[in-house]
Amino acid sequence: MTGTTTASSGRHAAQHPVGDTVDVLTGGNTGAEWLSRYSGALMGVFGTPQRVLVRGSGCNVWDADGKQYLDLLGGIAVNALGHAHPFVTSVISSQLATLGHISNFFTSPTQVALAERLLELSRAPGGSRVFFTNSGAEALEGAFKLARRNSTPERHRIIALDGAFHGRTMGALALTSKKAYREPFEPLPGGVEHLPFDDIDALTAAMDDTVAALVLEPIQGEAGVRPLSPEYLRAARALTREHGALLILDEVQTGVARTGRWFAHQWVDGVVPDAMTLAKGLGGGFPIGALVTFGERVSTLISAGQHGTTFGGNPVATAAGLATLHVLEASGALRHATDVGAYLRRRLADVDGVVAVRGEGLLIGFDLDGDHASAAVQAALAEGFIINATGPATIRLAPPLILTEEQAATFIDALPAILTTARTSATEATA
Numbered sequence: 001m002t003g004t005t006t007a008s009s010g011r012h013a014a015q016h017p018v019g020d021t022v023d024v025l026t027g028g029n030t031g032a033e034w035l036s037r038y039s040g041a042l043m044g045v046f047g048t049p050q051r052v053l054v055r056g057s058g059c060n061v062w063d064a065d066g067k068q069y070l071d072l073l074g075g076i077a078v079n080a081l082g083h084a085h086p087f088v089t090s091v092i093s094s095q096l097a098t099l100g101h102i103s104n105f106f107t108s109p110t111q112v113a114l115a116e117r118l119l120e121l122s123r124a125p126g127g128s129r130v131f132f133t134n135s136g137a138e139a140l141e142g143a144f145k146l147a148r149r150n151s152t153p154e155r156h157r158i159i160a161l162d163g164a165f166h167g168r169t170m171g172a173l174a175l176t177s178k179k180a181y182r183e184p185f186e187p188l189p190g191g192v193e194h195l196p197f198d199d200i201d202a203l204t205a206a207m208d209d210t211v212a213a214l215v216l217e218p219i220q221g222e223a224g225v226r227p228l229s230p231e232y233l234r235a236a237r238a239l240t241r242e243h244g245a246l247l248i249l250d251e252v253q254t255g256v257a258r259t260g261r262w263f264a265h266q267w268v269d270g271v272v273p274d275a276m277t278l279a280k281g282l283g284g285g286f287p288i289g290a291l292v293t294f295g296e297r298v299s300t301l302i303s304a305g306q307h308g309t310t311f312g313g314n315p316v317a318t319a320a321g322l323a324t325l326h327v328l329e330a331s332g333a334l335r336h337a338t339d340v341g342a343y344l345r346r347r348l349a350d351v352d353g354v355v356a357v358r359g360e361g362l363l364i365g366f367d368l369d370g371d372h373a374s375a376a377v378q379a380a381l382a383e384g385f386i387i388n389a390t391g392p393a394t395i396r397l398a399p400p401l402i403l404t405e406e407q408a409a410t411f412i413d414a415l416p417a418i419l420t421t422a423r424t425s426a427t428e429a430t431a
């Protein structure tokens with residue numbers, strides 16, 4: 001296809017194979033040409049994109065200039081089954097061709113079935129419920145409102161942790177700790193306090209009957225893949241139960257088999273939240289989020305008319321969720337993520353220049369021996385690997401859960417040279 005091809009003729013467009021449809025609608029360009037157009041058409045909230053990606057298959061993607069990359073970020077833990085998974089693609093296509101959008105005045109079989117499946121995988125007690133959204137931030141907004149509904153004039157505080165990232169909408173942003181994200185948009189919704197990370201003494205001192213909710217990520221992804229200790233999670237559950245506060249777990253990044261359990265809190269016996277937020281991997285690449293509430297009391301805190309969504313829980317998104325969960329379960333994804341994740345962490349620990357490795361399953365963070373993580377991302381791209389820097393010296397990996405040990409090994413084998421290049425680039429940039 002060329003840049004002059006248009007979609008003005010339905011007859012002409014119909015002659016092209018499905019794989020060419022996007023070129024018919026957009027026209028073909030080089031990566032540099034697309035980036036030039038990007039800067040003139042889109043808001044600059046993400047800076048300049050690193051590449052223009054046009055196609056994906058499994059754990060690999062290709063850019064507009066034909067270069068292939070091993071995707072070790074998975075759309076930031078979104079593409080649980082990689083790119084263009086045939087079963088998920090077929091289910092989405094079939095559902096869209098049958099029934100796409102119906103509004104929240106109605107329901108659909110896929111919405112009901114996915115809610116039931118999530119409650120089953122969550123081991124939720126009777127009376128538990130699900131509210132579907134379009135994203136993780138929207139799920140956190142619902143959780144924030146749930147916390148407000150658990151409030152009284154005396155019980156009004158909401159606690160989150162230093163290092164927390166819960167989203168960029170206003171309620172989710174109030175729970176997020178990073179000042180650079182928060183300060184341009186203050187005043188944010190009030191009543192939120194941030195405590196030191198994984199500090200049981202600080203939590204114990206802060207908890208009393210004035211706390212309406214405690215919001216935690218079992219593993220802080222954006223802070224560099226920092227797991228809360230089992231002891232902290234158990235203390236959080238005991239203290240919230242003692243004082244009538246809700247324990248809300250943000251599993252947007254850690255849920256849906258990412259850590260080798262369906263949900264990361266399931267690594268810790270006895271920790272069952274009052275509410276849990278999901279998104280990212282739930283749709284296998286299709287936008288969907290969810291707020292899961294545990295038990296009758298919590299599930300009825302928000303009543304009819306107090307919350308809503310136009311697109312949340314639509315038939316196509318919930319079909320994508322059902323298909324994703326089906327494939328993950330049928331393929332043994334929990335064991336696979338555990339095994340390949342352990343292999344990666346073991347190999348990473350032996351790489352010169354890697355000073356710490358953290359994570360569970362296929363959510364992994366590792367620290368470098370200097371502040372050259374951003375340079376390492378660029379050096380990795382040049383070598384055909386997509387990774388992510390969450391801090392000056394920290395790299396995050398969140399690849400598709402279908403990543404093989406053989407694919408992982410290609411990255412480990414290339415990493416020493418990537419880090420050497422990154423150190424040199426970082427030194428030259430500061431010289």
